[in-house]
Amino acid sequence: xxxxxxxxxxxxxxxxxxxxxxxxxxxxxxxxxxxxxxxxxxxxxxxxxxxxxxxxxxxxxxxxxxxxxxxxxxxxxxxxxxxxxxxxxxxxxxxxxxxxxxxxxxxxxxxxxxxxxxxxxxxxxxxxxxxxxxxxxxxxxxxxxxxxxxxxxxxxxxxxxxxxxxxxxxxxxxxxxxxxxxxxxxxxxxxxxxxxxxxxxxxxxxxxxxxxxxxxxxxxxxxxxxxxxxxxxxxxxxxxxxxxxxxxxxxxxxxxxxxxxxxxxxxxxxxxxxxxxxxxxx
Ligand code: AMP
Numbered sequence: 621x622x623x624x625x626x627x628x629x630x631x632x633x634x635x636x637x638x639x640x641x642x643x644x645x646x647x648x649x650x651x652x653x654x655x656x657x658x659x660x661x662x663x664x665x666x667x668x669x670x671x672x673x674x675x676x677x678x679x680x681x682x683x684x685x686x687x688x689x690x691x692x693x694x695x696x697x698x699x700x701x702x703x704x705x706x707x708x709x710x711x712x713x714x715x716x717x718x719x720x721x722x723x724x725x726x727x728x729x730x731x732x733x734x735x736x737x738x739x740x741x742x743x744x745x746x747x748x749x750x751x752x753x754x755x756x757x758x759x760x761x762x763x764x765x766x767x768x769x770x771x772x773x774x775x776x777x778x779x780x781x782x783x784x785x786x787x788x789x790x791x792x793x794x795x796x797x798x799x800x801x802x803x804x805x806x807x808x809x810x811x812x813x814x815x816x817x818x819x820x821x822x823x824x825x826x827x828x829x830x831x832x833x834x835x836x837x838x839x840x841x842x843x844x845x846x847x848x849x850x851x852x853x854x855x856x857x858x859x860x861x862x863x864x865x866x867x868x869x870x871x872x873x874x875x876x877x878x879x880x881x882x883x884x885x886x887x888x889x890x891x892x893x894x895x896x897x898x899x900x901x902x
Contacts, residue, residue, distance in 0.1 A: 621703040642669035646761035651675035652692035652806035656796040658705045660765040665706030674711040681747025769795040815890035818855040826898045839863035839872040859886040
């Protein structure tokens with residue numbers, strides 16, 4: 621596995637591969653890798669000749685300085701996991717390399733980002749779109765792999781690709797969970813034992829809500845029941861629970877026939893903010 625640290629190295633590496641007729645898969649991450657990330661690498665490996673993973677804790681997508689400071693960083697352990705999973709090149713740039721000057725361009729994804737993560741983390745999707753655009757321009761992948769764990773992020777990136785005519789295909793992979801249902805996340809490493817023990821409640825609440833959606837329980841009632849269950853657990857502070865259209869991400873008042881529903885939540889556990897979602901095809 622090649623380790624690349626500069627934009628020029630990434631460009632040269634991927635340009636040479638492209639000239640040689642290789643298909644390039646890109647897997648952008650912020651590191652502290654787990655099975656959810658490795659699944660993306662393995663999916664890329666199955667479909668592409670070159671698998672370029674990137675590890676960059678992107679400051680522009682953090683709206684909370686403390687969250688950025690405390691974000692887990694374990695570069696050696698990450699590199700050791702990537703090669704066996706089929707990664708052929710790892711791009712690990714510095715902040716200065718990615719942002720030689722402070723970016724001023726601002727993305728606005730309209731209704732897609734007026735809800736959930738966009739509403740609760742101002743500027744988050746601007747930072748995501750900035751860094752993902754840079755990676756797409758530098759690596760010019762044929763396919764880029766993202767996790768459904770960040771359902772809204774996938775929607776925003778699909779819009780980005782459409783609006784800016786990036787010549788690539790977005791592949792969305794399912795959420796990988798721990799045995800007790802907790803969605804894998806780099807931030808799980810920061811949970812203390814008590815918070816970790818309470819954390820499976822997030823997925824339990826989503827699973828119960830999904831069952832209600834399948835039974836046709838109205839969205840407002842599903843939302844209220846989920847919020848009540850979360851509020852019952854003293855270690856969990858819910859930030860939002862949403863019952864939304866899976867494509868438009870707009871909150872639902874009623875179910876529309878034939879349209880998938882996404883149930884999303886964000887909650888704080890002992891100072892760590894976690895998100896999760898499940899999709900219900902009705
Ligand atoms: P992150 O390092 O958290 O920015 O995540 C990098 C990529 O991995 C994103 O596309 C995430 O959606 C994806 N990802 C993170 N956690 C999971 C998970 N538990 N299952 C599937 N994909 C995930």
